[in-house]
Amino acid sequence: MSKISAPRSNREFIEACVKAGDAVRIKQEVDWENEAGAIVRRACELGAAAPFMEKIKDYPGFSYFGAPLSTYRRMAISLGMDPASSLPEIGKEYLKRTNSEPIAPVVVDRKDAPCKENILLGKDVDLCRLPVPLVHDGDGGRYVGTWHAVVTKHPVRGDVNWGMYRQMMFDSRTMSGAVFPFSDLGKTLSDYYLPRGESCPFATAIGLSPLAAMAACAPSPIPEPELVGMLSGEPARLVKCETNDLEVPADAEIIIEGEICPDYKVEEGPFGEYTGYRTSPRDFRVTFRVNCITYRNNATMTISNMGVPQDEGQLLRSFSLGLELEKLLRSQGIPVTGVYMHPRSTHHMMIVGVKPTYSGIAQQIAQLAFGSKLGPWFHMVMVVDDQTDIYNWDEVYHAFCTRCHPENGIHIYRNTTGTPLYPFATPHERKYSIGSKVLFDCLWPVDWDKTNDVPTLVSFKHVYPKDIQERVLANWTAYGYPQAK
Amino acid sequence: MNQWEVFVMDMAELAEGKDLELSIRTLNPGVHKYTYKHVKCQVSSNPEKLPDRLQVRMGRGQLSPARFSIKVIEEIQRMPAKYA
Ligand SMILES: Cc1cc2nc3c(=O)[nH]c(=O)nc-3n(C[C@H](O)[C@H](O)[C@H](O)COP(=O)(O)O)c2cc1C
Numbered sequence: 001m002s003k004i005s006a007p008r009s010n011r012e013f014i015e016a017c018v019k020a021g022d023a024v025r026i027k028q029e030v031d032w033e034n035e036a037g038a039i040v041r042r043a044c045e046l047g048a049a050a051p052f053m054e055k056i057k058d059y060p061g062f063s064y065f066g067a068p069l070s071t072y073r074r075m076a077i078s079l080g081m082d083p084a085s086s087l088p089e090i091g092k093e094y095l096k097r098t099n100s101e102p103i104a105p106v107v108v109d110r111k112d113a114p115c116k117e118n119i120l121l122g123k124d125v126d127l128c129r130l131p132v133p134l135v136h137d138g139d140g141g142r143y144v145g146t147w148h149a150v151v152t153k154h155p156v157r158g159d160v161n162w163g164m165y166r167q168m169m170f171d172s173r174t175m176s177g178a179v180f181p182f183s184d185l186g187k188t189l190s191d192y193y194l195p196r197g198e199s200c201p202f203a204t205a206i207g208l209s210p211l212a213a214m215a216a217c218a219p220s221p222i223p224e225p226e227l228v229g230m231l232s233g234e235p236a237r238l239v240k241c242e243t244n245d246l247e248v249p250a251d252a253e254i255i256i257e258g259e260i261c262p263d264y265k266v267e268e269g270p271f272g273e274y275t276g277y278r279t280s281p282r283d284f285r286v287t288f289r290v291n292c293i294t295y296r297n298n299a300t301m302t303i304s305n306m307g308v309p310q311d312e313g314q315l316l317r318s319f320s321l322g323l324e325l326e327k328l329l330r331s332q333g334i335p336v337t338g339v340y341m342h343p344r345s346t347h348h349m350m351i352v353g354v355k356p357t358y359s360g361i362a363q364q365i366a367q368l369a370f371g372s373k374l375g376p377w378f379h380m381v382m383v384v385d386d387q388t389d390i391y392n393w394d395e396v397y398h399a400f401c402t403r404c405h406p407e408n409g410i411h412i413y414r415n416t417t418g419t420p421l422y423p424f425a426t427p428h429e430r431k432y433s434i435g436s437k438v439l440f441d442c443l444w445p446v447d448w449d450k451t452n453d454v455p456t457l458v459s460f461k462h463v464y465p466k467d468i469q470e471r472v473l474a475n476w477t478a479y480g481y482p483q484a485k
Numbered sequence: 486m487n488q489w490e491v492f493v494m495d496m497a498e499l500a501e502g503k504d505l506e507l508s509i510r511t512l513n514p515g516v517h518k519y520t521y522k523h524v525k526c527q528v529s530s531n532p533e534k535l536p537d538r539l540q541v542r543m544g545r546g547q548l549s550p551a552r553f554s555i556k557v558i559e560e561i562q563r564m565p566a567k568y569a
Contacts, residue, residue, distance in 0.1 A: 033518065058516050128516040138546025140492060142519050171520045264564050267508055270546050278545045282492055289568045
């Protein structure tokens with residue numbers, strides 16, 4: 001692999017973003033109660049630079065970094081690419097790196113781990129010593145984990161999992177979080193810890209390198225510490241926790257260690273979500289008891305503020321869900337030309353381009369997509385042919401409105417896995433994570449006669465001979481038009 | 486006087502004249518603002534009647550215009566002692 005020079009920590013990332021004009025340093029004091037959240041939200045809605053808030057009310061010495069990956073420019077910077085890289089270029093690079101050889105992490109001595117600069121144990125443990133923000137007015141609590149990784153390990157299989165599962169501060173030593181039963185951690189809990197009534201050690205790492213955060217929310221089957229190595233081209237640096245055997249990113253800004261209680265639950269939510277609504281009901285959810293907090297000097301807390309497009313919940317998840325589905329479909333030999341989720345679909349619609357070489361190919365794609373580990377996170381699959389540019393919503397929308405047969409092209413799948421976050425779901429469906437899905441098959445049927453039955457696309461690109469197209473393009477300004485983009 | 490907030494799905498959860506068990510969060514200024522306690526308490530729709538103030542949010546975070554007062558009788562520890 002060629003040398004990658006991606007930011008190795010949140011600090012290096014902030015620096016790279018400031019240098020590229022993709023982060024602003026905010027020197028004036030910002031309130032942790034709503035104000036910081038409102039700044040991040042507005043930055044997301046404007047597609048503006050990420051706010052680096054250097055002075056926080058009540059919390060001298062701490063800072064916030066908001067909306068870390070809510071633009072493709074910052075995603076390119078996080079990968080060590082030119083910020084102006086196009087989305088297909090970024091996608092290609094992600095696929096190249098995540099298809100490479102896994103790179104194992106290294107464990108460093110605690111003296112080389114900046115996250116150990118301050119250690120709170122025993123009576124000193126108090127989450128309120130961290131600048132935990134009230135992200136949206138009306139949220140059920142202040143959220144400790146909005147852009148982070150919850151580190152756990154399966155005690156028998158030994159699989160390490162870093163997952164981004166939101167965590168609300170309930171009191172000074174307790175957090176509750178939305179760990180869905182179909183997630184890796186949800187499965188470890190129901191497979192091992194809950195039936196035995198044993199508590200599950202965890203560590204929450206906040207202020208990660210951007211690629212560690214990307215790995216924590218990527219739906220990849222590769223263990224996250226290896227995935228970070230593959231994405232960054234070098235081993236992730238880990239360090240052992242103070243109070244359990246887990247290993248955490250040594251350069252993280254803040255580490256919260258503790259145990260997940262199998263026999264005790266407190267309320268979580270409501271919370272502003274990636275769908276652009278506060279949907280999932282307040283409920284008794286997975287409960288985390290905190291035993292130790294460690295943090296760097298001048299620690300920076302990272303904040304993702306989910307709401308209407310576009311934030312990293314939509315941008316990054318659309319990106320990685322799409323690319324992981326592309327890998328899955330290719331592994332099954334399906335002739336896909338690409339897979340893309342437009343972030344403003346709030347990663348609800350998977351658009352798949354395919355060479356329609358056999359009957360039922362759209363159904364095969366939908367069944368694989370919905371039946372995979374990725375499936376609970378979206379409920380629409382739209383399959384278009386290889387002539388349609390999946391990144392161009394105008395083309396996709398045209399194909400959908402003209403080629404999807406209302407009776408034969410729409411297929412509904414009932415009683416699938418859902419999440420409590422779907423705004424359209426009934427209250428009962430939300431409570432029990434019951435889903436339903438739909439396929440929009442926008443392919444011309446294979447049994448139509450290609451010459452006489454399949455309509456011809458009437459567009460400049462498709463109906464005119466090449467020489468005429470070239471002549472018209474060459475003369476465009478001579479006809480009196482401004483140069484088209 | 487303390488200020489508290491509670492989330493309910495239905496105002497009927499705030500029945501008056503009897504002991505209730507609620508998770509309430511403090512709105513007192515300071516770094517512990519918005520942390521919860523689980524308490525035995527009484528509430529009143531008369532905002533002046535009981536010693537502390539209580540405001541109410543509905544299931545999706547909407548602030549109710551109704552103002553209540555609350556008397557916290559005792560904190561209830563639901564958490565098993567082993568996690569203390
Ligand atoms: C900002 C953000 C917040 C997220 N919050 C949650 C959450 O609260 N619960 C959850 O199950 N997944 C959440 N996700 C999605 C997971 O991070 C994602 O599914 C990841 O792959 C971990 O899932 P896994 O355990 O199935 O691998 C979030 C993603 C992002 C980007």
